[in-house]
Amino acid sequence: MAVERNRKRLRFKGIRRVFSAFLVSVLFYVAFSLLISTREERLLLEENRVYARRYSGMASKARMLGSALKDLQARDDGIHRSLFHAAAPSLDPVTAVDIIAADDSLSDSFFLSYSASKAESLRKMADNVEDNFRAVFDALASRKASLPPLSLPLKDMSYTRTGASVGEKLNPFYKKEVHHSGIDFVARSGEPVFASADGVVTDVDRGTRGMGYMVEINHGNGFVTRYGFLDDMTVSKGQSVRRGSRIGNVGVAGSSYGPHLHYEVLRGGEVQDPVNYLFASVSPEEYANMLYMSANTGQSMD
Numbered sequence: 001m002a003v004e005r006n007r008k009r010l011r012f013k014g015i016r017r018v019f020s021a022f023l024v025s026v027l028f029y030v031a032f033s034l035l036i037s038t039r040e041e042r043l044l045l046e047e048n049r050v051y052a053r054r055y056s057g058m059a060s061k062a063r064m065l066g067s068a069l070k071d072l073q074a075r076d077d078g079i080h081r082s083l084f085h086a087a088a089p090s091l092d093p094v095t096a097v098d099i100i101a102a103d104d105s106l107s108d109s110f111f112l113s114y115s116a117s118k119a120e121s122l123r124k125m126a127d128n129v130e131d132n133f134r135a136v137f138d139a140l141a142s143r144k145a146s147l148p149p150l151s152l153p154l155k156d157m158s159y160t161r162t163g164a165s166v167g168e169k170l171n172p173f174y175k176k177e178v179h180h181s182g183i184d185f186v187a188r189s190g191e192p193v194f195a196s197a198d199g200v201v202t203d204v205d206r207g208t209r210g211m212g213y214m215v216e217i218n219h220g221n222g223f224v225t226r227y228g229f230l231d232d233m234t235v236s237k238g239q240s241v242r243r244g245s246r247i248g249n250v251g252v253a254g255s256s257y258g259p260h261l262h263y264e265v266l267r268g269g270e271v272q273d274p275v276n277y278l279f280a281s282v283s284p285e286e287y288a289n290m291l292y293m294s295a296n297t298g299q300s301m302d
Helices: 002-035 039-084 096-101 108-141 284-296
Strands: 167-170 177-180 183-186 192-194 199-206 213-220 223-233 246-250 260-267 270-272
Touching (some): 199 223
Antiparallel strands (some): 183 260, 223 246, 223 260
16 A cells, blocks of 8 residues: 555656746746847847838828829819710729738738838829929029910809800801811900900901901010900000000801901911800819810801
């Protein structure tokens, strides 16, 4: 019996020692893992910190770009609706983000790299747009720049008063297409007409045919504007005029289908489309509608 008890005691001591050794090993491993980092672990931790900083910056930029893109999309949609009376089509109904978002097995580094690439691409696009706008504004602000933009020759203009512009239009008298060299603005008889820019009156025609009573103004840099089918004129040849000064009133003299102003812009003797020079006088929505009306009105009023 004593021998059996000694055996059990020794067996229990052995098991206890093994368990104690195992417990010490586990505690030692945990302490080692928490207190001592391997080189690979340190590199991974540092890489994660770098990614976290980059992600914060890219997320902020992505929000800014997203807001700017929404504003641009809203403006584009407005212009498209004004021109085509329909919603603008989606150019990218299924984006790459929609596709990769369905796969949650991709690593964080992939999304960070993809976002950084897209953000850089959008930044370059935004820089190009900004450079283009700056070039346009610099050209308009330069004293050596050409004439545009012009002021509207009539007050309280609305796109609904815009008629046919330059091109082959149906003549109201001959009922066939002839070349129309200006743009028609529907107006009341006797409505005041104003100079579109500073210049010198180079012609005052009181003819009974063609454009009837007509005023021609030279603005320099090869630009000339003409105002036809006037009822009377308040300027004389050789007179200097300022932008917005009154030069006459709307009439129906000459070959006119009804009271309106026939307005022409020439550069170097070549006919220009006047609507291209009036963008600064109206809102973007009004200008888009003017473009649509001038291009799609098939019959002129003279």
